[in-house]
Amino acid sequence: xxxxxxxxxxxxxxxxxxxxxxxxxxxxxxxxxxxxxxxxxxxxxxxxxxxxxxxxxxxxxxxxxxxxxxxxxxxxxxxxxxxxxxxxxxxxxxxxxxxxxxxxxxxxxxxxxxxxxxxxxxxxxxxxxxxxxxxxxxxxxxxxxxxxxxxxxxxxxxxxxxxxxxxxxxxxxxxxxxxxxxxxxxxxxxxxxxxxxxxxxxxxxxxxxxxxxxxxxxxxxxxxxxxxxxxxxxxxxxxxxxxxxxxxxxxxxxxxxxxxxxxxxxxxxxxxxxxxxxxxxxxxxxxxxxxxxxxxxxxxxxxxxxxxxxxxxxxxxxxxxxxxxxxxxxxxxxxxxxxxxxxxxxxx
Amino acid sequence: xxxxxxxxxxxxxxxxxxxxxxxxxxxxxxxxxxxxxxxxxxxxxxxxxxxxxxxxxxxxxxxxxxxxxxxxxxxxxxxxxxxxxxxxxxxxxxxxxxxxxxxxxxxxxxxxxxxxxxxxxxxxxxxxxxxxxxxxxxxxxxxxxxxxxxxxxxxxxxxxxxxxxxxxxxxxxxxxxxxxxxxxxxxxxxxxxxxxxxxxxxxxxxxxxxxxxxxxxxxxxxxxxxxxxxxxxxxxxxxxxxxxxxxxxxxxxxxxxxxxxxxxxxxxxxxxxxxxxxxxxxxxxxxxxxxxxxxxxxxxxxxxxxxxxxxxxxxxxxxxxxxxxxxxxxxxxxxxxxxxxxxxxxxx
Numbered sequence: 001x002x003x004x005x006x007x008x009x010x011x012x013x014x015x016x017x018x019x020x021x022x023x024x025x026x027x028x029x030x031x032x033x034x035x036x037x038x039x040x041x042x043x044x045x046x047x048x049x050x051x052x053x054x055x056x057x058x059x060x061x062x063x064x065x066x067x068x069x070x071x072x073x074x075x076x077x078x079x080x081x082x083x084x085x086x087x088x089x090x091x092x093x094x095x096x097x098x099x100x101x102x103x104x105x106x107x108x109x110x111x112x113x114x115x116x117x118x119x120x121x122x123x124x125x126x127x128x129x130x131x132x133x134x135x136x137x138x139x140x141x142x143x144x145x146x147x148x149x150x151x152x153x154x155x156x157x158x159x160x161x162x163x164x165x166x167x168x169x170x171x172x173x174x175x176x177x178x179x180x181x182x183x184x185x186x187x188x189x190x191x192x193x194x195x196x197x198x199x200x201x202x203x204x205x206x207x208x209x210x211x212x213x214x215x216x217x218x219x220x221x222x223x224x225x226x227x228x229x230x231x232x233x234x235x236x237x238x239x240x241x242x243x244x245x246x247x248x249x250x251x252x253x254x255x256x257x258x259x260x261x262x263x264x265x266x267x268x269x270x271x272x273x274x275x276x277x278x279x280x281x282x283x284x285x286x287x288x289x290x291x292x293x294x295x296x297x298x299x300x301x302x303x304x305x306x307x308x309x310x311x312x313x314x315x316x317x318x319x320x321x322x323x324x325x326x327x328x329x330x331x332x333x334x335x336x337x338x339x340x341x342x343x344x345x346x347x348x
Numbered sequence: 349x350x351x352x353x354x355x356x357x358x359x360x361x362x363x364x365x366x367x368x369x370x371x372x373x374x375x376x377x378x379x380x381x382x383x384x385x386x387x388x389x390x391x392x393x394x395x396x397x398x399x400x401x402x403x404x405x406x407x408x409x410x411x412x413x414x415x416x417x418x419x420x421x422x423x424x425x426x427x428x429x430x431x432x433x434x435x436x437x438x439x440x441x442x443x444x445x446x447x448x449x450x451x452x453x454x455x456x457x458x459x460x461x462x463x464x465x466x467x468x469x470x471x472x473x474x475x476x477x478x479x480x481x482x483x484x485x486x487x488x489x490x491x492x493x494x495x496x497x498x499x500x501x502x503x504x505x506x507x508x509x510x511x512x513x514x515x516x517x518x519x520x521x522x523x524x525x526x527x528x529x530x531x532x533x534x535x536x537x538x539x540x541x542x543x544x545x546x547x548x549x550x551x552x553x554x555x556x557x558x559x560x561x562x563x564x565x566x567x568x569x570x571x572x573x574x575x576x577x578x579x580x581x582x583x584x585x586x587x588x589x590x591x592x593x594x595x596x597x598x599x600x601x602x603x604x605x606x607x608x609x610x611x612x613x614x615x616x617x618x619x620x621x622x623x624x625x626x627x628x629x630x631x632x633x634x635x636x637x638x639x640x641x642x643x644x645x646x647x648x649x650x651x652x653x654x655x656x657x658x659x660x661x662x663x664x665x666x667x668x669x670x671x672x673x674x675x676x677x678x679x680x681x682x683x684x685x686x687x688x689x690x691x692x693x694x695x696x
Contacts, residue, residue, distance in 0.1 A: 005573035006573055007571070007573040008532075008544055008547075008572065008573070009529050009532040009536070009544055010528045011528075012573065012661065012662070013661050014573040014663070015661070015662070015663045016574075017663075017664065017666065017667065018667060021665060021666055021667050021670055022666045023666070023670065023674075024578075024616050024617050024666075024671075024674045027617045092551060093544075093548065094572045146659075148655060148659055150653075150654030150657075151654060152654050156651070157653060158651040158653025159653075169659075171659070171661075175658070175660055175661055176661070177657075177660040178659070180358045181358055184356075184359070185357060188356075188357070197357070199441055200441065203441050223355070224353055224355075224356065224439075225354055225356070225442070226362065226364075227360070227362055229375070230372075268372050269372050270376055275658075276654065277654050278658075279658065303503075303504070304506070305498075305623055306498030306505070306515070306624065306625050307496060307498055307517055309623055309625060310525060310623075310625035310644075311494075311496055311519070311524070311525050311526070312524040313360065313361050313362065313523055314360070314362045314363070315365075315427050316364050316365065317365045317368075317369060318365065318369055318371070318372075319364055319365065320364065322369055323372075326371075326372045
């Protein structure tokens with residue numbers, strides 16, 4: 001089981017593998033793509049994963065057998081585990097803690113399809129319900145302070161399996177990125193007496209030039225200071241600090257807005273690798289109601305290099321307004337199914 | 349010229365291209381490797397770069413002609429430029445500023461060689477002198493608050509040119525990563541009355557298990573909470589807040605420690621891509637004396653994915669102690685020249 005170590009200077013925790021460590025020679029091998037016939041996430045291969053912790057499945061079907069449409073399993077190589085204790089230990093000048101938490105994989109479809117966007121809106125809504133159910137279940141453990149849900153699409157974005165899936169890591173501390181956002185939200189509120197995310201989505205919906213897709217409950221737009229080309233934020237119009245506050249109409253609207261945003265992204269820049277990250281309030285902590293949950297879609301068309309790693313600043317070669325206009329225009333004529341499409345366009 | 353835009357929630361600035369923007373179709377092309385015969389950084393191709401701002405060259409040789417051994421030129425596609433004004437403009441709820449600053453390329457050798465480690469210690473010392481000279485010159489512009497110096501080695505780490513080079517970006521604001529480190533240093537000092545970096549290098553030098561190379565003036569070690577496998581920090585033993593405080597003996601010692609650390613890294617994990625980042629105190633600002641400058645070497649063997657981008661935390665599959673031991677052991681038998689070597693070992 002990994003241990004979490006704190007950097008001695010900044011508030012940054014790192015999960016360091018101990019048991020299943022990668023030795024120098026392990027870095028010689030190139031990453032293998034999982035072949036369709038031995039993909040552990042495909043229907044019929046349920047025995048190749050740890051037993052499921054949640055599955056939406058047809059009545060009468062057996063756990064860990066076919067019959068499901070969304071399935072959640074523990075990660076085979078978890079970064080943390082609920083069984084561990086939650087103490088912080090001092091090691092002379094350093095601090096570490098055991099890997100308390102959870103690490104799960106949300107299998108987004110039964111068939112070996114890498115693109116979430118090629119699922120129906122109904123299927124994407126089911127994935128969102130699965131995220132919500134797991135977040136609600138895990139927070140019953142009061143030691144856990146944050147439930148991070150994210151999706152890596154494509155090997156450049158960190159996916160080691162091709163089959164469409166998202167991941168969940170529950171942590172015993174609220175991460176620095178979220179605490180900085182929460183501090184920013186509070187500072188803005190103190191100054192302006194309003195929520196910055198509410199102000200931002202209203203301003204974007206009014207000015208339109210960075211909007212990509214607008215639903216009844218969600219707005220998808222390229223943020224003003226986008227770090228990555230074609231970056232999008234999907235923000236609920238209602239002020240909700242916690243993702244699990246989403247209601248039924250919201251889930252369906254979000255599924256539609258997400259699908260449409262990802263479809264336009266895929267068509268505009270050739271089915272790029274991306275990370276999709278849910279940002280939500282910490283759990284089991286007071287005074288987080290000022291937060292405003294949202295989803296960030298970060299296409300990986302540029303490289304995070306020395307400047308970004310050294311400063312925390314970014315260089316974005318595509319103006320957000322140009323990116324949004326291209327994705328808005330793509331909407332009318334891009335195909336329903338993305339995939340082989342990429343090669344068609346690349347040759348155009 | 350790009351403009352700098354501030355994120356509305358957190359203190360993150362992004363340089364957004366306006367003039368030379370990348371359109372969606374530009375992302376179709378794969379990155380071209382610069383061929384040796386048309387590399388603009390090679391000796392004899394001085395006309396292919398903007399005129400040099402600094403060159404160490406033989407007496408009698410002409411500027412922008414052969415005869416140099418280290419050469420500094422403005423970046424052809426700069427993220428910022430000294431000619432711009434320094435005002436912060438409000439755009440309704442957002443803030444932006446012109447791209448005041450500088451963006452330069454330090455050419456580390458005359459010949460088309462991608463590995464800094466294959467240069468002599470003397471040549472690496474000359475590169476360090478060039479970093480120092482440019483940092484000293486640029487800070488005379490009192491609008492500039494930070495000089496970021498970094499190196500991207502290999503296309504995975506963000507290098508668009510193969511020829512060994514580092515970069516410098518001077519900024520009108522001290523970046524968030526540095527300000528967080530400065531805050532961490534001050535907090536530790538308030539609690540313990542000592543510098544955390546001084547405590548860290550002394551503890552590492554005493555316990556040895558994470559040390560890679562020790563010189564008279566510098567210690568190179570794998571940090572306790574390394575984010576990346578085989579990450580190294582190179583820390584001056586003397587408390588210096590600002591890189592330009594380095595003295596002559598220090599430059600030569602640093603050149604040796606850097607060369608030896610990079611050589612062991614290259615041999616141990618097959619000449620990996622890496623970012624090397626100088627962390628130093630802000631300039632033209634008071635109260636930075638508590639900072640302790642250092643260099644971070646970040647091998648790019650793992651991928652920065654959704655978890656890292658969403659939380660600011662990392663997962664490191666190789667324990668720092670294992671990485672350090674492997675690099676220490678490599679020292680006795682790894683060859684002086686790294687390069688073709690990689691293939692020899694990969695087939696071993």
